[in-house]
Amino acid sequence: MIKLTIPFYKAGDYMIDNKKVIALCVSRVHDPINNKLVEFLNRRLIANNCTLFVYNVCYDLNWYSKNLLWHNNVKSAQVAVFDLIDTSITDVIIIMDDVIKDKSTIMNIIEKKGLSGIPVIIIDGKYPNCINVTFDYEKGFEQIVRHVIEFHKVRRPHFMAGFKNDSFSERRLDIFRKVIEENNIPFSWNMVSYGDYWFEHSFNACNRLIENGNIPEAIICANDMMAMGVCRSLMNHNIAVPDDVIVTGFDGIDEINMCYPAITSCAFLAEDMAEQIMQIILKSFRGEELLESYVVPPSRLIISESCGCPKDNSFDSIGYFLNRFYRYTDQEKILSEVSSKIHTAETTHEAVTLWKENTDYNLVCLINKGFLDDSYKDKQKPFESVMTVFADTDKNQTDVYDFERKNIIPDIKSFIDNKKPIIFTALEYLNEPFGYVCLSFDLCDYCQIPDILFSLNHA
CATH class of the missing domain: 3.40.50.2300 (Response regulator)
Structure with a gap:
């Protein structure tokens, strides 16, 4: 096995609220396979005094570039979310290669963030000077x-x-x-x-x-x-x-x-992958030597009806369907109505009030100040150093206000204390990023993330 020679930081180098920060780069966190890994990884990280920041793109970048972008050199605006990874507070970066499905985007993350000496773990991919972990x-x-x-x-x-x-x-x-x-x-x-x-x-x-x-x-x-x-x-x-x-x-x-x-x-059990990644993270904190690649063994064959064998009846398919269906359809209707109302609001105060009165999400929405008056033109930096907060967790908020992006989001401590993954996703208009959303809620509600983004993008 090849051993890595890149330097690793030991535990305690970076902290927020006395917790180490692990960054996970993913596409479609709402997909059941992906959010299972997020769930199990988050459990292991919490048990080891870490918090999980998830940087999420809502669609398959490979499919998006082939079907929706007519210029091959044009990237989806949502990849701007990876620019939010702050190496000054991040201990480890994890990238889900086969989920993001865009090599140039992944290489860009590695080159920008990995050069700081932060360990980069690749799930289901192989990149030099990274720790590559795959299922068998x-x-x-x-x-x-x-x-x-x-x-x-x-x-x-x-x-x-x-x-x-x-x-x-x-x-x-x-x-x-x-x-x-x-x-x-x-x-x-x-x-x-x-x-x-x-x-x-x-x-x-x-x-x-x-x-x-x-x-x-x-x-x-x-x-x-x-x-x-x-x-x-x-x-x-x-x-x-x-x-x-x-x-x-x-x-x-x-x-x-x-x-x-x-x-x-x-x-392939997500908990097996989460456990392997957690062990790698702990080794990096202790400054121990790491291998370039790790393999998680196969889990179990699911023998069922489509090959002519009896079905495993341990899965509650009716309960699973009803839980997701009713959560999804109810919220989809609400978000559609809220987006339409905000679109016709005459003031920012009215728009903020409409969002607050009609939604109950644990989220923060930050917008580039220049987006509101079309004054921000720096294409190399998708987000301004001072953002405008459109929505936060304070129920008494009545209007937008300024916030320094280096502080991540307002009241970050309450999000960390929530002990749930903190999910970041970029907002976009005409394939230009204009802000980002930070969310933290139950796993069963992840299916609502694309609709929340759609509602805010078109408000």
Whole structure:
């Protein structure tokens, strides 16, 4: 194993309210897989006198750049949130590479922040002079392929890959090919389709398979979302799963338990990754030598109905659905109405009052002072040193006021005392950042984050 030679700070170098600060860079923190890791990591950090600052982008940057930006050299304004990472108060930076899906953005974070000597931990990626931590996806995916080929005796399998040339997808394709060839099934590129990790794209790819008359015995998907799209396509064509075609996924997201049939997959426990990261952080605090890479072993195969096996009934799918559905729909309606009212407000006092009277979020919203009068033009610095506070946690606030950004947010101590992750997300207008929001609330409410951002962006 390669050992790192970069210097590490010991415990106690940086503190806020006598707690060390850990920064997590992520995309789509509202995604169930991502917020599970946030939940378990936060528990371990609290137990070790740390607080978690989450710097969040609300969408997949790879997809965004390909589909919504017409200039390849133009970045999403939301990546400005990573400029908020303050190396003077941060002990460790954690970056979720496979979630952010944008190498240049990640390299920019590493180059800007890592040069200060702060340890940078990469989850599911590999970068020089960083601590790279990955799940053993290969072993987990091999379990699924062998279950389909060797237990169910499938002779005509098909692989639904992610993006072309994506490293994760290519490694899973290599495993698919290895296992079928070991079982004397010749590999052909006709066995491979690309669903780009998305429901709709895999749905369309499966439609093409069916239309071409190339219906296999099993479709092994590189992730769960594509497996759900494949199942929908097959059922729309009156092809029964698993009686006519076996379907499997990968990742173990909660939604696979709410599908009919429930989907066979492989879960990687977020608590295992959180524990490994916590041990690395503690070693860095003690100044101990660290390895360049760590591997978290695979968790468990989730055998279920989509491959023809019995379903694991331990998951409360009805309770999960109802909890998320009613929270989401109620708040979506409120936020839409509040945004419309603020848009027509004649004064900042009226706008602040409308937000305070109609929402009850534990959040702070800060806006560039120059955004209000169009005087701020420094594109190299997305946020001003003095911001305007539009909303804070003080119920008596009646108007905007100035605040020095170096102090992070008003009443930061109450957020830390809350013992929940503190989430930062950039505000944007016409792909230009104009401020940021800081939120701290229960995990089950994370699904509301995109709507809160949308409401404030369009107010």
